[in-house]
Amino acid sequence: MKNRKITLKKRPVGMPLLSDFNIEEELMPVSGEGEVLLKSAYVSVDPYLRGKMNGTHPPIFELNEPVSSKIIAEVVESNNDNFKKGAYVSGYLNWKDYQVSDGKALQKIDSNTAPLSAYLGVLGITGLSAYIALMDIGKPGKGETLVVSGAAGAVGSIAGQIGKIIGCKVVGIVGTDEKIDLIKTKFGYDEAINYKTTPDLKAAIAQLCSEGVDIYFDNVGGSISDGVIANMNNYGRIPVCGTISNYNDIKAQTGPSLLPIVVYKFLTIQGFLIGDHAVRFPGVIAQLSAWLKEGKITYSETILEGFDKLPEAFIGLFEGRNEGKMIVKID
Template sequence: MTDPVNRRVLLTARPDGIPAAKHFAIDEVAVPEPDDGQVLVRNHWLSVEPAMRGWVSLESNYSAPVPLGAVMRSFASGRVVSSRHPDFQPGDYVTGMLGWQDYAVASPETLRRIDETDLPLSTSLGVLGLNGVTAYFGLREAGRPRPGDTVVVSTAAGAVGSCVGQIARNMGCRTVGIAGGPAKTGLCRNEFGYDAAIDYKAGHDLDTAIATACPDGVDVYFDNIAGPISDAVMRHLAVGARVVICGTVSVTTWTPPPLGPRVERHLLAKRATMQGFLATDWTDRFGEARSALAAWIREGKLTYKEDILDGLEQAPGAIGGLYRGDNLGKRLIRLVDEQQEGPRAE
C-alpha cells in the first residue's frame, strides 16, 4: 500500500487586491509526524473566508501576513489520526487553524475538540465556527438589538449575514436583508426568514427600497460590505441607531483609501453609534455562543447553507469566487467523504 502524502496549498505570490489561483501552488510532501505534546490531524473540511484577502496582504491588518512559500492559513476540521498528548486520542474530531493541506500537526492549545457530534462536522467551520460566533457577538454585543427593532444586514445570504438575520429574528426583531440577485434574496426570505429582502442588483433605487422596507428607519445596521450600499443605509438610520462594522468586502483596496460620503452628520443628527469589532474580542465566551447556536439549530430556529467545493485543487481559486458572489452559503473545501468513514461517535 502506498504511503499517504500531504498535499499543501502554498502562497507563492503576493496579491495586489483579491487573491486568485495564480497566487498559489500545490505541492506534495511526506505526512508530518507529531512531536511530544502534539497531534496529527487528517483534515476533512477546509474553510474559505473573505478575511483571507487581508491575511495574504502586506497592508496593515489585524494579523501578520501569510509568508510567501508557507501553507495558506485556514481554519479546518478533521480527525486525529495519531496523538502524543494525553488529552487527545485517535478518532477525536477537532477544529483549529490547520491550513489548506491534507494533514496538519498541531499543539492542543490551538485545537478545539468538537463535542456537537449530532451535527455535521462541516458546521464547526460555519454556523458553529468563526462565522457563527462573529454573528452572535457582533449583533448582541455591538448591535444591542431590542425586541421590535428593525435590523438591516448587508450580504444577508452569506455565512455571517444569514446567521445575523436569524439571531435578530429569534430576539424579536424585524429583519431586512440586502443581497445580490433573485437567488440570494429568495434565500433570505424563504430559508433565513427575513421579513423583507432588497436586491441591490435589480436596478431599483436603493434609497426608495430601503425606505419602503424600513418605514420607521434602521435601528441596527450590521455592515458586512461598506461602499455605496452602506452609504445608502446611513441615510435611513433611526434615532439612537447602532451601526456594526463587520466587513468591508466591497472595497478592493485601501491604498489609497476610497472616497465617499461623510457619515458624521448622520451619526450626529440621529445620535447613532458606529462600532467595529472582531469576534476574537470574545474568545473567552466562544463556548457560550456555540451552545446557543447549536441549540437554535436543534430547535429549528437557525438554518444554514453550505457551498461545497470538492478536492484540494479547488482551493486556490476559491477566495476570488467569494468576491464575485459565486457562493450560496458558507464556502467550504471537502477533502474527505465522511459517509465513507461511517458515523462519528456520539
C-alpha cells in the same frame, strides 16, 4: 506518499487570482512525542484571509509559505493523551492534507451535536460573530427594524435569523434574486433587495423600511452602506462586522463621507473583531446549538470538494458564489 500544501505565491493585486497560489508537494510529516498527526477534513475559506495576503490584517501570510485558516481535522495518529485517534478537532491550521500539532491550540469537536462542517459556520466563527456583534453592538429590540448586508452569507444568514428571534423586522441585502428567495424562504427575512439590480438603494431601503432603520448589521461597507445609513433612525446602532466590498480595492477609499449623519442622528458605529470575545464562545455556542436543536435557526453551506479547490473557493467569496458558509471538503 507525498503531502500536498497550498502556498501564497504572489500577493494579490485587486481581485485574487488562481495564479496567486501554488499547490506543492512535500514529505509526509511524522508526529513526535506529545504530538498528533492531523488529516484535514473541512477547511474554512473566509474574506479576512484577503487582508492577511496583502498586509491589512496582521499577522500577514509569508510568501511561499502555506495559507492557513480554521480547519476541522481528524486525529489519525496520537502521541498525546488529550486526543484519541479518530477524534475530530478544530484549529487555525495550514492548508495541507496532513500536519502535526502539539495540540495546544486545538479544540475538540463534538460531532454528535451537529455535523462537522457546522463548526466552521453556524457553530464557528461566523455564527459567533453574528450573535455577538448583533446582540452586543446592535442591541436589537422587539419591533425594531434591522437591515443586514451580505444577508445570504455565513454571518448575515445567522444575524438575520437572530433578529427574527428577537422580534425585529429584518431586511436583507444580497447580490442575486436566488439569494432573495433563499433569505426570505429559508432564513425568514421579511424583505430583501438585490443590490446589483437596484439603481437607488437609499430609496429602496426607505420604501421597505417605512419606520426607518434602527440597526444596520454591516458586512460589506461601501456604497451599499451609504444607502442604508442614510435611512438610520436617531440613536441607531451599526455593528461593522466587515467591509468585503473594499477588500480588493487597489486605491484606498477616502472619506468618511458619513460622519455628518452619525452626528445629527446620534448614531453608534462600532467595529468588531471576533477574536476579542473568545471567553464567551462556549456560552454563545451553547445558545446557537439550542436554537438549532429547537429549529429556531437553520443554516446553508456551499461545499466545494477537493483540496485543490481551496483557492477557487476563496476567490468565490468575492464573486458571491456562496450561499451560507463557504467550505472546502478535503478528499
